[in-house]
Amino acid sequence: MGFGRRSPDDWDEDDEGDLWLVGSGDPSPRSDPPEPEHADVVTGTDPAGAVTVAATPEAEVVAVTLAEDWKRRIDPRALHSAVVTAANAATAQALARRLETTDLGAAAPQPAAQQDDSPLTRQDVTRLLDAVTADLGAFTQRLSKVVDQPVTAESPGRNVSGSAQRGQVLRLGIDPAWASAARNTEIEAEIKAVLAELRSKSTPQDLAGGPRSRAIDELNALASEPQRLLRRLGLPS
Template sequence: MTSTPDRRSSGRAQATDEGWRRGFAEPDFEEDEGRRGGARAAAARSDVDDVGPGVFEGVDDHGVITVTVDRSGRVADVVVPPTWRGGGALEPRELGHALCTAANNALLSQLADTLRRLDAGPVAPKRTSLVPPEVSMSEVADLFNRFERDFETYRTRLEEALNVTGVGTGPNGRVTVTMEPGRVVEVTADPRWASHSRHTEIRAEALRAFRSAVAKLGNPDPNAVPLPPSLARLRELARGPVN
């Protein structure tokens, strides 16, 4: 007697076999890492000490790297997403330029905010006259005769005071930042190291390099350069008596 195969039994065996194979299938670590990396990137943003009006963001031309600075121009954080190398977003050789662009865009935002706050300041009182009556015209003429020479001397001293450069390097020497007052001149990053390093390592290395450069730059203050007597007197006269 010929037996007929049990279709239900065969179907259960096939399903069990497929489930057994799926149990040994390689999990999608890349997708899982992307999810965990996104959470870490969000957490990195929350690590900024003063999130809010006192922090200004800048991104690179590709919209991948983010740098934040505080009101003083100090780099508060560097955000490198875990997928920064994926999908042709950035090449490792482009990392330094991207960090430089993002930092300068953040500094521009900080400068724009400073100018807006200056414009919103109190309105200067109106002068009643250009030259107070107690000031002789001969004094004014003498001040203007000395103005051009004294101004050139003052400008030279001011440029010398502000013409400083700070160079900082990360703890592993993989990222180097060169800064001048108010701007980042250059950022270099070892492309071989960047091609395989984790985004968290890159963030830490870049952040330390930025902060080291700022520390070496110091705090150049144009107010530390005194005005020549003729310029100081002209400024005093320009303010004039007020209503």
């Protein structure tokens, strides 16, 4: 193996501390986080700029980036707090993005179905409303189990763990000795794994779209066409 002269770009924080070549220019390492690979993402960061968390508008974590000089910006023992701040900031940005792009006046899309113009009796309406009430109660019960109970996660390497509730990270634990010695890429991977699992557990995809059932869809379809509903009830439209 040769020992030729190395370029300044070849040195990083893992090369025997903060060793720099004479004449390499500014001894400060590049601290700007790289651009996220995903085009449509929101980001959150801590006040020191040590950690950046990138997420989709649906708040799914797609990247965790540590500034190359993050150990100069914050103590490794405070890394967990910086990650919590960055992760929750990304979640808040994702919520803001969804609100900006959501048409609150648009009706929810209904599944295609053959138009039904058969008469509706009072008993038909009562049965439908009872079924909708039961379905909404079941959904609320499932949802409360998620939003009221914190969920936990641990990274494969067991160096990072955390808890979350209602899509927000409550606590994150990071082994400071491991964080001080591990490469940034290793730290980023374990943090991302925990944040992604916490997001998945605290916001299940089958509940994210709201309550859905055959009775609820039928009621929504009736409500979306009031004139036809009046005709089916035998009332003047």
